Amino acid sequence: EAGVAQSPRYKIIEKRQSVAFWCNPISGHATLYWYQQILGQGPKLLIQFQNNGVVDDSQLPKDRFSAERLKGVDSTLKIQPAKLEDSAVYLCASALEGGSWGQETQYFGPGTRLLVL
């Protein structure tokens, strides 16, 4: 079974530029998560999708971050404009049916390492 795919793996940009990350979840997984992991910290949830609908985006800085999951499969996370403090690893995870009151395993991708200069 193929795992969660993410691209690019690394990205270096200057502040105020824009950047986009892509995620392809495990086939058949209805729930998709984007996490931000700052160096030395645990992952922090940014947004959760159930199919193509947003379930939780309470910690997404909506003035600069946006995300979409068209057709309920792949997802894109965008930052515009980027700030220095956005330097982090952006992790995508998927679960078979993580919402709907089921606590199922979240499978993580390798992440995209973003450095904002």
Add this chain to the structure above:
Amino acid sequence: GENVEQHPSTLSVQEGDSAVIKCTYSDSASNYFPWYKQELGKGPQLIIDIRSNVGEKKDQRIAVTLNKTAKHFSLHITETQPEDSAVYFCAASIRSATNKLIFGTGTLLAVQP
């Protein structure tokens, strides 16, 4: 909201020794507690989880214990091997429409050969 604290932040053991990582949570409604292992350059990988209706769970060299009264849970690794070296994260969630995971700050485990 839920808060998860994890200790120690770093742990060095000799190969063959045991390692214990401890976490505490704040919300008594939390009922699902997974542990993830993150190797350098990779995403976190689930290694074991426990639900609130169970006090202990074991899988080969790995075990997790849960004390609901004290609101803490621990990861135990026995007979450590160099390949166990990684960052370990605990997490907690409340069964809900979102099942949001709150992660601890991580423990860097180094197993010295």
